[in-house]
Amino acid sequence: MSPAGKFCLTFTKVVIGCLAMVTWQRPIRTQAADTQRARQEQTTQNTFESIFDGKTLNGWKASPPGTDDAWQVVDGVIKGTGGKIRGYLNYAGNEDIADMELKFSYRFPRQGNSGVSIRAIPDPTKKRHFQSYHADLGHLGIGKQVLGAWDFHTPGRTEHRCFRGDRLVIDANDQARITPIKDGLQDTDIHRGKWNKVHIIARDNHFMLYINGKVASEFTEHLPKNRRLKRGMLQLQLHDPGMVVEFKNLRLKILD
Numbered sequence: 276m277s278p279a280g281k282f283c284l285t286f287t288k289v290v291i292g293c294l295a296m297v298t299w300q301r302p303i304r305t306q307a308a309d310t311q312r313a314r315q316e317q318t319t320q321n322t323f324e325s326i327f328d329g330k331t332l333n334g335w336k337a338s339p340p341g342t343d344d345a346w347q348v349v350d351g352v353i354k355g356t357g358g359k360i361r362g363y364l365n366y367a368g369n370e371d372i373a374d375m376e377l378k379f380s381y382r383f384p385r386q387g388n389s390g391v392s393i394r395a396i397p398d399p400t401k402k403r404h405f406q407s408y409h410a411d412l413g414h415l416g417i418g419k420q421v422l423g424a425w426d427f428h429t430p431g432r433t434e435h436r437c438f439r440g441d442r443l444v445i446d447a448n449d450q451a452r453i454t455p456i457k458d459g460l461q462d463t464d465i466h467r468g469k470w471n472k473v474h475i476i477a478r479d480n481h482f483m484l485y486i487n488g489k490v491a492s493e494f495t496e497h498l499p500k501n502r503r504l505k506r507g508m509l510q511l512q513l514h515d516p517g518m519v520v521e522f523k524n525l526r527l528k529i530l531d
Contacts, residue, residue, distance in 0.1 A: 323378060323526035326366055327353060334368045338510075339404060345513055352382075353525075355389070355511065357518040363392070363405070366509040366527075373506035374530035377475040380523050383414040384468060387518035388421055391511060392428065393477055394504040402430040408504060409512070410475050410484045412520075415467045423460050423491030425484060432502060435494075443494035449502075460489040470523075478530060 326334060329351045337343045342362040347354050355364065377391065392407035399406075409426040423439030435451045437443040440459050444452045464487050465471060474485040480503065484491045496503060511522060 323376070323528045325525065326368055326527045327523070327525040329523075332364075334366065336365050336367050338363050338365055349521075352521045352523040353511070355513045355520045355522075357387070357513040357516050359516055361404070362513040363395075363510040365395075369527075369529070370508045371506050372509055372529065374478050375475075375509075376477075376528040376530065377509070377526070378473065379525040380470045380472050381412055382468070382470050382521045383412075384519050384521070386414045386417070386515075387520050388413045388417065388514035389512050389518070389520040390426070390514070391473075391475060391509070393475065393509055394507040395428075395510050396504065396507040398428075398430060400430040403428055405508070405510070406430065406504060407507065407510065408477070408482060410473070412473070415462060415465045422465070423484065423486055425482060425492050425494050429504070432498075437492050437494045439491050441492050441494075443492075445494065445496040445498060447497045447499065449498060456490050456493065458489075460486050460491040464489050 328334075329348070331348060332346060332353070335346070335353075337346050339360070339362070342358060342360070345356055345358050345362045346364050347356075353364070355362075372394070375393070377393075379391075381389070383389075388411075390409050390411040390413075392405065392409045395405040395407035397405060405428065407428045409428050411421045411424040411426050413421040415422065419439035420436075424441075425437035425443070427434040427437075433449050433451075435443060435445060436453065440456050442454045442456050446452070466487070472487055474483075476483040476485075480497065481493075481495045483493050509527070513520065
């Protein structure tokens with residue numbers, strides 16, 4: 276073969292090799308980019324979002340009407356002061372929440388009874404302002420039936436016990452089975468008069484309440500779906516006249 280022919284053959288092989296490398300590498304780069312985008316989208320969807328700006332009550336509303344003065348923002352925290360009637364502060368950013376996680380810190384400067392209601396709806400029986408599943412909070416010493424308990428604000432169905440330290444399972448016939456939680460929340464885990472961290476998880480029919488990293492109480496209900504609370508509002512509660520409770524660092528993750 277002539278020198279010119281050898282050059283042409285070598286050049287052709289180099290060009291074919293380069294094209295092959297480009298063709299082979301392009302799907303890899305595209306796949307990696309697609310994977311990264313998918314991870315970013317998943318991270319965005321599963322991120323806790325702040326639902327309190329630390330300055331105002333924008334995105335929140337008091338109920339019943341006329342109780343606005345019970346809630347204020349003081350030094351970057353939501354401060355609730357109990358009046359003559361039981362009151363709530365409803366998160367207005369999304370009033371139709373089903374599965375979710377909520378994290379926040381609370382403090383009782385003195386004695387008080389409060390908590391967070393989830394899947395709250397107006398009570399059709401009129402026995403309460405709202406029906407809800409309620410994560411109970413109170414000052415240290417109020418008792419395990421309040422501090423760290425789940426409460427059922429559900430007129431028309433059994434309001435089962437689920438105190439601090441209880442793992443409750445409600446079967447399809449509304450019968451309850453309670454077992455103790457091993458290594459759960461104790462009085463010694465609570466900071467008297469100081470900030471305590473809460474984590475609430477609601478997934479379908481399973482509900483968890485953590486305080487300062489310890490399981491306080493848990494319940495699962497297997498009732499027919501038409502007897503469960505499926506979705507609704509998120510509320511902060513004022514239970515007792517004259518009480519004071521404070522909340523900060525409220526962060527919400529919507530799971531459904």
